Amino acid sequence: MTGKPLTRVGGKAAYVAGNDIDTDRIIPARFLKCVTFDELGPALFFDERFDPAGKSKGHVLDKPEHKGASILISDNNFGCGSSREHAPQAIQKFGIDAVIAGSFAEIFHGNCTTLGIPCVVMEKAQRKALAELIAKDPEADVVIDIEGLKVTCANQTFDITMKDSAREAFLAASYDPLDILLRSMDAVNVTARRLGYA
Amino acid sequence: MGKNLFQKVWDNHVVGRLDSGQYQVFMALHLIHEVTSPQAFGMLKDKKLTVAYPRRTFATVDHIIPTDTQTRPLADDMAEQMIQVLSDATAEHGIEFFAPESGSQGIVHVVGPELGLTQPGMTICCGDSHTSTHGAFGCIALGIGTSQVRDVLASQTLAMDPLKVRRIRVEGKLSTGVTAKDVTLHIIRTLGVNGGVGYAYEYAGSAIAAMTMEERMTVCNMSIEGGARCGYVNPDEVTFAYLKGRERVPTGAAFDALVEKWRGYASDSDATFDDEVVISAADIEPTVTWGITPGQAIAIDESTPDPETAADGDLVRDALRYMQIEAGTPIKGVRIDVAFIGSCTNGRLSDFQAVAKVLAGKKVASQVRAIAVPGSEKVDKAARELGLNKVFEDAGFEWRKPGCSMCLAMNPDKLVGDEVCASSSNRNFIGRQGSSTGRTILMSPIMVAAAAIKGQVADAREVFEL
Numbered sequence: 001m002t003g004k005p006l007t008r009v010g011g012k013a014a015y016v017a018g019n020d021i022d023t024d025r026i027i028p029a030r031f032l033k034c035v036t037f038d039e040l041g042p043a044l045f046f047d048e049r050f051d052p053a054g055k056s057k058g059h060v061l062d063k064p065e066h067k068g069a070s071i072l073i074s075d076n077n078f079g080c081g082s083s084r085e086h087a088p089q090a091i092q093k094f095g096i097d098a099v100i101a102g103s104f105a106e107i108f109h110g111n112c113t114t115l116g117i118p119c120v121v122m123e124k125a126q127r128k129a130l131a132e133l134i135a136k137d138p139e140a141d142v143v144i145d146i147e148g149l150k151v152t153c154a155n156q157t158f159d160i161t162m163k164d165s166a167r168e169a170f171l172a173a174s175y176d177p178l179d180i181l182l183r184s185m186d187a188v189n190v191t192a193r194r195l196g197y198a
Numbered sequence: 199m200g201k202n203l204f205q206k207v208w209d210n211h212v213v214g215r216l217d218s219g220q221y222q223v224f225m226a227l228h229l230i231h232e233v234t235s236p237q238a239f240g241m242l243k244d245k246k247l248t249v250a251y252p253r254r255t256f257a258t259v260d261h262i263i264p265t266d267t268q269t270r271p272l273a274d275d276m277a278e279q280m281i282q283v284l285s286d287a288t289a290e291h292g293i294e295f296f297a298p299e300s301g302s303q304g305i306v307h308v309v310g311p312e313l314g315l316t317q318p319g320m321t322i323c324c325g326d327s328h329t330s331t332h333g334a335f336g337c338i339a340l341g342i343g344t345s346q347v348r349d350v351l352a353s354q355t356l357a358m359d360p361l362k363v364r365r366i367r368v369e370g371k372l373s374t375g376v377t378a379k380d381v382t383l384h385i386i387r388t389l390g391v392n393g394g395v396g397y398a399y400e401y402a403g404s405a406i407a408a409m410t411m412e413e414r415m416t417v418c419n420m421s422i423e424g425g426a427r428c429g430y431v432n433p434d435e436v437t438f439a440y441l442k443g444r445e446r447v448p449t450g451a452a453f454d455a456l457v458e459k460w461r462g463y464a465s466d467s468d469a470t471f472d473d474e475v476v477i478s479a480a481d482i483e484p485t486v487t488w489g490i491t492p493g494q495a496i497a498i499d500e501s502t503p504d505p506e507t508a509a510d511g512d513l514v515r516d517a518l519r520y521m522q523i524e525a526g527t528p529i530k531g532v533r534i535d536v537a538f539i540g541s542c543t544n545g546r547l548s549d550f551q552a553v554a555k556v557l558a559g560k561k562v563a564s565q566v567r568a569i570a571v572p573g574s575e576k577v578d579k580a581a582r583e584l585g586l587n588k589v590f591e592d593a594g595f596e597w598r599k600p601g602c603s604m605c606l607a608m609n610p611d612k613l614v615g616d617e618v619c620a621s622s623s624n625r626n627f628i629g630r631q632g633s634s635t636g637r638t639i640l641m642s643p644i645m646v647a648a649a650a651i652k653g654q655v656a657d658a659r660e661v662f663e664l
Contacts (some may be wrong), residue, residue, distance in 0.1 A: 019513055020391060020491050028634070029608045033262060035236040035283050037344075077392040080425070080491075081627060083327035083341030084234055104425050106329060106395050111343035125234040165219050165359050174218045175269035178245075178349055178358035183220055183626040184214055186249070188355055190222045191213045197254055 006170040009098040009118055010143040011070030013058050015131040020075055022081035023108065027090040040086060041093030046054060066136035070097045079108025088112045098144050102127060113166045113175050118146055120160040131156055146170050200466025203432055204398045206341025206364045207338045208464060211321045213355055220357045226320035228255045228350045231263055231306045232280040234325025238347035239287040249291040251354040256315060257288045258296040261608045262303045265571050268298045304574020304600040307331040307542040311415065312576050314444025318433035318460035320382040323350055328542045328624065330421040333430030335437055336463050340428050359484035362396055362472035363425050367403035369622040370479035375659035378413035379544055379642035381418040385486040385493050391493035394426030400432050400465060411440040412548040419543045420624050421490040423443035432464035486655060487626045487640040488529050489517030498657045501528045518630060521637050529655055535617040536648035537568040539643050541605040544622035545573030547580050549643045554589040556644060556662040562594030563653030570595045620649035
């Protein structure tokens, strides 16, 4: 399941502010009752976006000017909490293609990478500047250059960093490792026998 | 130069290096449950793949199963469907399934250890972040996502980067009324919720060595809440004694040979670590959370922080507002509506024994809804044989059937409205316990019992004269 190399991702952006946004907020547990991920998109940030009666709370993702945003910007420790993949799946099914944050929780970062969602790190001052840019012009195209480790928006350039192995995986189109893992089954079986499991 | 346990177990299980630079690592044990595996089996089917090592794979149901009645079909259609998909998939692929009422069902991180499936020196994975629990036996135990569950089902391996190792030494003797749960909450509070990113935690020191296996499991369980990828304790005589005679552990000479092998996994005396932190056990008090992350915690006799002076002022302000607690309020005395003892953190026999010991003759406050949920059918059976369920019921607790229950409310056990729950679980995030305005206060089992009796957050040492 190696796809095409992913060198850049572009689109409109929306800034969901706050540190420690956890996976229970990204996708409340009651939506995890499912046997496929297909229905998760509309439930993204559900309790942050809708009140118990289902009425919109005016969340940034529901503002008309941010409709169709495909780049999510947030702050530190984004995606902390569960290892369950439902949170990145909900993000992807909602239409988000990449996340820019101050830092990421580790398992969440790994799950996003496997799904082909680049997670890039931008430090606070630059993040605030980018957020201000898109607040002024929500339609502005934000382009994440994975190869050059830069983000451009409205003629301004921002620096980003990315976990080396994730960046290399996107550039080599190997971010979903299943096929690569399966190619070594002979070596896997040798290891299993050595360990006494075969 | 000596190696630490992480390095030994890692080196032992690496199959090879992948082109991406990551390593292909063999998983000695793969535990699966009904929330994160159905989609993985679907992915296997789509690609016409089979399970590579079904005999190294074990399944149970825990998250969505009700704790009042578990007869099939379940009332909730989707929950019933999830169990059925898991049941069908395990039957199709020859995977052992600890089904409800099989005698072995329970929370996956309670079941693995109690059966003796979890053993020192293993790499263990499961589609659940509290897989770190198994690290208590001297394992690399990792929570993984569904696509990785797919990878392990198909290849029995994961693509991974190695971790740095931080040794956390807890030295000295824990004070009376201070438990393993307080130790882990104290560590997270001290190092922060993302302090462990990029690290495996080795928990060491005299206070950890003095702990039972169930206490070590409580400490390792919440490694993830401190941002660590996993956490472990070196195997020792306590570990071997726990495993001796367990259902899935060899006996006789085979057991003796295993013990010698297991002994060798412990970190060498000259092992090096990327970082080390020393915590004095005497500094640890009964600890409770006040906010909306597990790191927002204070000692029972402290007050909530002041956003004006706190480091993350905005976060503190938002958390206090959500919890409906004023800044600078003593946490002791905060009213509670619900009390929950259970979960993979504190749902084992010793947790219920510790509470039963102090609960006898006392009564849950009239406004409090209190539930006790054994972590597995075996824990339930053992507790009943000791009469613990009666002690809880006499005090006013409901004694339930095994499951994750109110920890994360993917089952009918949920908070209603903005109820406050004193909980022995591991996460207090907004909405975690099933209500978008529900409020969770994490604490140890005896502290939950104290709160249940008083109807408010209380000091168990005072309530039970410890």
